[in-house]
Amino acid sequence: MLRLNNVTMKFGGVVAVNEFNATIDDGSIVGLIGPNGAGKTTVFNMVTGVYKPTSGDITYVKGGKELKVAEKRPDQIAKAGICRTFQNIRLFKELTVLENVFIGNHLRIKSDVISASLRLPNYVKEEKAFIDKSEYLLKKVGLYEERNELAYSLPYGKQRRLEIARALATDPELLLLDEPAAGMNPQETIELMGFISDIRKEFNLTIFLIEHHMDVVMGICDKIFVLDHGVLIAEGNAQEIQNNPRVIEAYLGVD
Structure with missing residues (x-):
């Protein structure tokens, strides 16, 4: 449903995301994780048209037709079927x-x-x-x-x-959730996991999420991508990510 091909985002001399490649399959729940400042939200902002990639391309596939995301405005991207929530809740309070x-x-x-x-x-x-x-x-x-x-x-x-x-x-057909469990207590987090799985089935969604709660990521994601300083360092299922030395190093450091 979504392909990111060598996507790079630079802000002046700072490379926020560097040649990021990812494929998100129709109907899956995919996680994007990494330490603070890894470039996760920058990826979301590129997918939803907030930022135009410095290089690379993002392709959204719908009904057999391809949409080049970088060529569209955020409202056009949303109308095509990609919608998101935000790390900081943005309701009309x-x-x-x-x-x-x-x-x-x-x-x-x-x-x-x-x-x-x-x-x-x-x-x-x-x-x-x-x-x-x-x-x-x-x-x-x-x-x-x-x-x-x-x-x-x-x-x-x-x-x-x-x-x-x-x-x-x-x-939407592709729903992006930016840290949906942020600020939740343990019980709310457990309920959220069931809720995300339920809406995926109920509304026939593909879900792409950023999350720091590893219980959520490991519990519901079919595939996980790991960013560190804007670079993709690992991808795979929950078990593969948990046992990946580069992921352990990124989160815990080395002696």
């Missing part, structure tokens, strides 16, 4: 839980500004469909009862779920 998810549907709206302003029948019908869809997603992520509460009032773990529900409202 003064809006309700339902309104946050409703906004995610805007990417798929067909009505024009005039129809919306005058609330013409075609817009009203579309709005009703989006509300129904948003409520359905909130039920799936366990937030339906809180739908009329303001987003900032939710506990941290539920805010994470809300951000994922908003991403799901865009109808």
Whole structure:
């Protein structure tokens, strides 16, 4: 579904990511790990169009057609089926839980500004469909009862779920999760693992995630890539990564 070929990102004289190669298969859960500053979020920013790679190419395959990500704007990439959450939660905190998810549907709206302003029948019908869809997603992520509460009032773990529900409202095929377990307690982390596996099946998703909680990565990922100072040092399944000397050195150092 996604191919990164010799992708490099430079900021002035600093090489944040250096000739990174990765393939993400349709329907898989893939992890991207590495010490702080390894370049993980930079990879996500390139995949979603926030940054244009200095060199290399990123190809998204959908319906047998290839999309060159570096040639598209972030909104075009999202509309093609790639959506993300963020390391630091970015909800519309003064809006309700339902309104946050409703906004995610805007990417798929067909009505024009005039129809919306005058609330013409075609817009009203579309709005009703989006509300129904948003409520359905909130039920799936366990937030339906809180739908009329303001987003900032939710506990941290539920805010994470809300951000994922908003991403799901865009109808993604490839969902990028940037440290979804950050700030969660052990019980919330266990619940998150089951939740990610469930939404993968429920919504037929491919999931690409960055995570520092190794229990999450090793427990749910089919494949794992390891970055260190912008360089890919290992890839493989959980057991292969756990036993890789270069990964152990990157995380623990050497005597």
